[in-house]
Amino acid sequence: MIKQTSFIALFFLLLACNNTNHATTNHAPVITEPCCTLLPCVFNEEMSKTREDSIRRNMNVGVLTRRLDSLFSYRVAAGFNGNVLIEKNGIIIYKKSFGIENYASRILLSENSKFQLASISKQFTAIAILKLVEENKLGLSTSVDQFFAGFPYKNITIQCLLSHRSGLPEYMHVFSNKAKPYVVATNQDIIKWFITDKPPVASPVNSKFEYCNSNYCLLAAIVEKVSGQDFASFMRQQIFLPLGMTNSYVITTNDPLINEHKTFGYTPKWEVHGLDFFDGVVGDKGVYTTTSDMYTWSKMLRSSCLVSKETLTQMFLPRSFEKPGRKNYGYGFRLLDAQNDSTKIIYHNGWWKGYNTSFYMSPFAKYTIVVLGNKFNKTVYQAQPIIDILTGKISESIEGLEGTD
Secondary structure, three states: OOOHHHHHHHHHHHHHHHHOOOOOOOOOOOOOOOOOOOHHHHOOOOOOHHHHHHHHHHHOHHHHHHHHHHHHHHHHHOOOOEEEEEEEOOEEEEEEEEOEEEOOOOEEOOOOOEEEOHHHHHHHHHHHHHHHHHOOOOOOOOEHHHOOOOOOOOOOEHHHHHOOOOOOOOHHHHOHHHOOOOOOOOHHHHHHHHHHHOOOOOOOOOOOOOOOHHHHHHHHHHHHHHHOOOHHHHHHHHHHOOOOOOOOEEOOOOOHHHHOOEOOOEOOOOOEOOOOOOOOOOOOOOEEEOHHHHHHHHHHOOOOOOOOHHHHHHHOOOOOOOOOOOEEEOOOOEEEOOOOOOOOEEEEEEEEOOEEEEEEEEOOOOEEEEEEEOEOOHHHHOOHHHHHHHHOOOOOOOOOOOOOO
8 A cells, every 4th residue: 555644644744844944954864874985985086285276277267167157157048057066187277156946935055955867866775786796695697576576577687777678668658547645655666566567568578678767666675675774764874874975865864954955846837746645666766965065975985995996886887788878877877988098977967856967077077967857848958068178178079968867
């Protein structure tokens, strides 16, 4: 049975917390659990001011900032509302907020504003799974039906889910008829409906890449099965807090204190998106965070602090080769030019109920781009102009990167 009472209470509590006027507050959430144990590892390279000043001069940061200001001024005029953080060569060169956090209360965005990442959340789910694999608590070749009695789809492995090769149908499509007012579905509901309704597969297992949110819904449920914790608690205790990402959490976290500066998602006309039937399904979406926490995350992805370098290498390898082209998918990440180190880009976009998000990393050019929006606007997905500014050239357009997930 759908957990109506607890989830309705939780979600309306989240909304109520977000409506309180907290414009004058500017402090981190109260942390009562062990925190930040991996921060010294993630930020292990102290940069002297002399060294930083030299890097800034060599990059001509003043020129880059003016060009980025010009670009985002244009985007704000075109409707962009959100936060931006851009790093290059280990230095944050651009960090700004544009617009409104809470339209009803006219609270402006700040560096503390927390955004729903939407599909960028998938990379966090992938790391959670790979961490459990490193701990020998499950294997990439383990079949999904071993975790859920009666699961009717055979030979789907953890690796198939991570790389979107399961062939499963999209749960938001096949179970849309289950929606009821003021009811929120959970991952367990989705799994139950796969077992009872047995919707037909979209394609044979491992036959081709087919992006599907069902994969990461199942992965989050597997994290719960293996760890013995609910997904939100696992992510908070095993991922976010050790990394010092104190402003990051999964939407189902039952802690109203953490919702300070939680944004709303809006339409282009500032109509707020209300409770959605699938809001309680996590793993494919559901992580809230800030641009600063995403910068910490990007530093982790370049280290061996949370998982090994070997695991990260596997995460960033292309997994589908049915169609030739520059684009591919690893584990939780989209990839561009994955087999060319000098032009490789690791990225993901996201969309969910007014939230537009994008996250880009270039190992060779050494930049990170984080753009988080809470009012639907497609400029969030236009990464190429930012990349051109950072690399100092007009590159070939990256066809297909500018899209939703």
